[in-house]
Each structure stands twice: as C-alpha cells, then as structure tokens.
Amino acid sequence: xxxxxxxxxxxxxxxxxxxxxxxxxxxxxxxSLFWYVQYPGEGLQLLLKATKADDxxxxxxxxxxxxxxxxxxxxxKGSVQVSDSAVYFCALTSNQAGTxxxxxxxxxxxxxx
Amino acid sequence: xxGVIQSPRHLIKEKRETATLKCYPIPRHDTVYWYQxxxxxxxxxxxxxxxxxxxxxGSIPDRFSAQQFSDYHSELNMSSLELGDSALYFCASSPLxxxxxxxxxxxxxxxxx
Numbered sequence: 463x464x465x466x467x468x469x470x471x472x473x474x475x476x477x478x479x480x481x482x483x484x485x486x487x488x489x490x491x492x493x494s495l496f497w498y499v500q501y502p503g504e505g506l507q508l509l510l511k512a513t514k515a516d517d518x519x520x521x522x523x524x525x526x527x528x529x530x531x532x533x534x535x536x537x538x539k540g541s542v543q544v545s546d547s548a549v550y551f552c553a554l555t556s557n558q559a560g561t562x563x564x565x566x567x568x569x570x571x572x573x574x575x
Numbered sequence: 576x577x578g579v580i581q582s583p584r585h586l587i588k589e590k591r592e593t594a595t596l597k598c599y600p601i602p603r604h605d606t607v608y609w610y611q612x613x614x615x616x617x618x619x620x621x622x623x624x625x626x627x628x629x630x631x632x633g634s635i636p637d638r639f640s641a642q643q644f645s646d647y648h649s650e651l652n653m654s655s656l657e658l659g660d661s662a663l664y665f666c667a668s669s670p671l672x673x674x675x676x677x678x679x680x681x682x683x684x685x686x687x688x
Contacts, residue, residue: 496676506618506665506679551617555677562608562620562631563667563677 464489468566483537485552493554495535500549579680596651600668607649610665656687
C-alpha cells in the first residue's frame with residue numbers, strides 16, 4: 463500500500479542554518495503531497511502542498527518540490543528561526559474523495575539561538 | 576476564516592466509561608476524517624465520511640463508532656475505554672475541489688484514568 467518515509471530526527475540546528483528534511487513516498491497513481499507542522503501542544507497545521515509532478519509548494523520560507531522521478535518531496539528552508547521548532551509531518555493522499563492522509567513518522571526540529 | 580471545530584478540547588474519563596467527541600467541519604466541506612495521535616506518534620487514521628456515508632476505514636477499534644449527520648458534523652463514540660485510548664483525537668475536513676487538501680482541528684485530548 464501507499465506509504466511515506468521521513469528522515470528520523472531529532473534535527474538540531476542553530477538559528478539561520480539551512481534546513482532539509484527528507485521525505486520519500488510509495489504510491490500508486492498520482493498522489494497529492496503535503497507537509498504539516500505541529501507546534502508543541504498544538505494541532506496539525508498545513509504548511510504547504512503540491513498536487514502534481516514538478517509542482518513546488520511554498521509557505522513561510524519553506525519549500526518542497528514534487529519529484530516524481532525520485533518519489534520525493536523534501537522540505538527545505540534557507541534560514542531557520544527558533545520559532546520553527548516543531549514536529550514536521552510529510553503526508554500523501556490520493557485524489558479520491560474521502561481518502562485519508564497517510565503520514566510519515568514525523569521529524570522533530572529544534573532550533574537554538 | 577472558519578476552521579474545523581472540535582469539542583470538548585479536553586476530556587478525562589475512567590476505564591470502561593464512554594466518551595463522545597464532536598466535530599464541526601469547515602463550511603461546505605463534505606468529507607470528515609478522524610485521527611488518533613498517541614504521545615510522540617504520528618497521527619493514525621481511524622475513519623472517514625463523505626456525504627454522510629462511511630468512505631474509508633483505518634485502524635478504528637470495534638469499541639469505537641462514528642457517524643456524520645445531515646448538517647455534516649460528526650461524532651466519534653468510544654466505549655469501554657482503556658488506558659491505551661489516552662491520546663489526542665483530531666478531526667479534519669476537506670472539500671472535493673482543492674486537490675483533496677485536508678484541514679485539521681485543534682484536537683481533543685482524551686485522558687483515561
């Protein structure tokens with residue numbers, strides 16, 4: 463079945479460092495891909511998405527490009543801030559109505575000043 | 576903008592008791608999903624409804640049931656509660672026309688003692 467694999471954390475960075483969180487997927491058909499972020503004690507917030515190959519999702523300085531040839535959707539940010547400390551989940555879904563999101567295990571990011 | 580509304584936000588129950596969680600999706604969203612997230616875990620899909628019919632089923636225990644009502648709100652009923660049911664329960668909703676983007680509520684914290 464469909465699945466998502468994320469790099470294991472935690473990822474610890476200094477403020478203004480470059481961030482990459484790797485995500486690869488296995489899916490039949492053409493899934494939509496997402497990154498969700500969960501701040502401590504809070505719910506899941508949609509960070510960015512891409513619905514077809516070569517699409518680039520971006521939000522709040524984060525970017526991810528849907529790469530069908532490598533089945534990847536790596537999350538990047540050029541300069542992280544302390545406020546970016548959170549758990550990041552890569553996820554996919556097919557485009558059929560009612561089909562659930564499949565999540566990766568999550569990657570904890572900790573940014574220090 | 577309106578978001579997914581969940582109630583109650585926090586709930587404490589004793590073992591073998593019953594709990595009911597409610598979810599009000601974003602207006603004009605016709606699909607509702609329920610997820611369970613244990614401490615330090617990724618969200619696990621329980622069940623979803625599209626146009627008030629069950630559309631997908633995940634790892635929902637037989638002790639749990641859910642339904643979507645005519646006004647599209649949904650309820651998750653959990654009976655014979657066990658200590659292991661202590662978790663954060665998310666409701667999410669999506670419309671058909673945005674690449675199946677799924678938006679999450681803030682979650683309901685259930686503690687079973």
